Amino acid sequence: MINEFKKYLIEKIKITDEQFESISSGLKVKKFDKNQIIQYKGDQFKHGYFVGKGLLRSYSIDAKGKEHILQFAPENWLISDRNNMNNEPSEFFIDAIEQTEAILVPNHFMDDATAKVPSLQAMHNKLLNNSIRFMQKRINLLLSATAEERYLDFIKLYPNLTLRVPQWMIASYLGITPESLSRVRKELANKHFR
Amino acid sequence: MINEFKKYLIEKIKITDEQFESISSGLKVKKFDKNQIIQYKGDQFKHGYFVGKGLLRSYSIDAKGKEHILQFAPENWLISDRNNMNNEPSEFFIDAIEQTEAILVPNHFMDDATAKVPSLQAMHNKLLNNSIRFMQKRINLLLSATAEERYLDFIKLYPNLTLRVPQWMIASYLGITPESLSRVRKELANKHFR
DNA sequence: CTAATTAATTAACATACATCAATTTACATT
DNA sequence: AATGTAAATTGATGTATGTTAATTAATTAG
Numbered sequence: 223m224i225n226e227f228k229k230y231l232i233e234k235i236k237i238t239d240e241q242f243e244s245i246s247s248g249l250k251v252k253k254f255d256k257n258q259i260i261q262y263k264g265d266q267f268k269h270g271y272f273v274g275k276g277l278l279r280s281y282s283i284d285a286k287g288k289e290h291i292l293q294f295a296p297e298n299w300l301i302s303d304r305n306n307m308n309n310e311p312s313e314f315f316i317d318a319i320e321q322t323e324a325i326l327v328p329n330h331f332m333d334d335a336t337a338k339v340p341s342l343q344a345m346h347n348k349l350l351n352n353s354i355r356f357m358q359k360r361i362n363l364l365l366s367a368t369a370e371e372r373y374l375d376f377i378k379l380y381p382n383l384t385l386r387v388p389q390w391m392i393a394s395y396l397g398i399t400p401e402s403l404s405r406v407r408k409e410l411a412n413k414h415f416r
Numbered sequence: 417m418i419n420e421f422k423k424y425l426i427e428k429i430k431i432t433d434e435q436f437e438s439i440s441s442g443l444k445v446k447k448f449d450k451n452q453i454i455q456y457k458g459d460q461f462k463h464g465y466f467v468g469k470g471l472l473r474s475y476s477i478d479a480k481g482k483e484h485i486l487q488f489a490p491e492n493w494l495i496s497d498r499n500n501m502n503n504e505p506s507e508f509f510i511d512a513i514e515q516t517e518a519i520l521v522p523n524h525f526m527d528d529a530t531a532k533v534p535s536l537q538a539m540h541n542k543l544l545n546n547s548i549r550f551m552q553k554r555i556n557l558l559l560s561a562t563a564e565e566r567y568l569d570f571i572k573l574y575p576n577l578t579l580r581v582p583q584w585m586i587a588s589y590l591g592i593t594p595e596s597l598s599r600v601r602k603e604l605a606n607k608h609f610r
Numbered sequence: 611c612t613a614a615t616t617a618a619t620t621a622a623c624a625t626a627c628a629t630c631a632a633t634t635t636a637c638a639t640t
Numbered sequence: 641a642a643t644g645t646a647a648a649t650t651g652a653t654g655t656a657t658g659t660t661a662a663t664t665a666a667t668t669a670g
Binding site for chain 1: 646647648649650
Binding site for chain 3: 642647648653654658664665669670
């Protein structure tokens with residue numbers, strides 16, 4: 223499992239084996255049951271999670287008790303609370319959609335890594351940059367696209383998650399109700415049948 | 417104007433005067449007319465803009481020709497195209513809402529700065545992190561809040577822009593039509609009158 | 611200062627999506 | 641396999657926001 227994390231860092235920030243060994247001691251793995259809530263809004267932890275096996279999600283709960291999914295984190299995703307990273311309480315919940323094993327990654331792991339090995343900085347910046355790009359695209363879709371268009375984008379972007387995640391969660395990620403998503407799917411099925 | 421950029425970097429990444437001097441030579445200032453389009457979708461530039469005076473915006477145009485505003489950039493904002501930073505063509509347009517003077521900031525300015533002065537890296541990461549936090553909040557609002565709630569959030573977050581920017585642009589940022597925003601405002605006025 | 615644009619408001623009507631409620635289907639637990 | 645629970649579907653209806661179009665107000669340009 224630690225090895226998966228190494229692969230992740232090799233791919234994302236081009237870390238070397240030796241560099242990884244020098245910073246990875248002390249990483250702990252933790253298991254979570256399905257439906258276990260890992261982090262509540264308001265919590266302040268000093269680590270994020272690298273998912274080795276399973277599936278996590280982060281989400282908010284609005285005044286009416288409705289959940290809104292910010293992010294899915296399947297295998298080989300690093301999910302960090304951006305508020306915790308800034309030493310502020312979390313705005314979001316995190317829970318396990320499936321039974322999950324994850325590495326607890328200290329919030330300053332990346333800072334430490336790039337401090338220790340400055341050559342990693344450029345790639346790490348690129349990683350953050352991609353994260354911003356991704357979110358810009360999502361904002362743009364929320365501003366401009368219909369429910370159907372957003373769903374089509376989702377299944378293209380996350381073909382695996384589409385099968386793995388309950389529909390009501392996909393709806394929640396898209397910003398529509400499960401009923402609406404069901405209708406969107408029916409519409410799409412009809413279109414492709416004709 | 418260069419001095420404003422120095423102040424920005426002192427505040428945001430805690431650069432020192434000497435450090436700034438060592439990397440700021442060669443920065444160019446450019447003026448833009450009101451309504452001038454600075455960057456088209458598909459363009460690939462090697463610089464972003466630090467706004468010293470005036471106001472820029474980035475936006476997309478959808479299939480129906482409707483604009484959707486991703487970001488406003490008033491004085492002391494650094495607006496960089498995240499696709500260009502990754503050597504890919506831009507997904508968005510940038511234009512000047514007001515007559516603007518901006519510093520052309522090379523895409524790799526920050527990378528260079530942190531490479532030259534590794535101690536800046538932590539703060540730079542924090543800056544990017546804040547950018548992500550901000551976008552997470554916006555996504556969450558788009559998923560969960562009504563037009564009225566989003567507008568109230570906007571005027572609280574950007575009291576100056578609320579006065580400076582035409583309403584139809586605020587509507588475009590919020591993801592609603594100008595007509596709807598007008599009605600939202602009327603509603604709010606009524607509520608506070610009663 | 612006036613004319614010409616552009617923005618904002620308002621009203622009537624349309625529509626995408628939400629809500630509520632009832633079934634049906636799938637999934638878990640024993 | 642049987643039973644209970646949660647998810648998905650479907651239908652009827654509601655509502656927030658969109659669309660179109662007309663009017664008024666505000667800006668901009670000559």
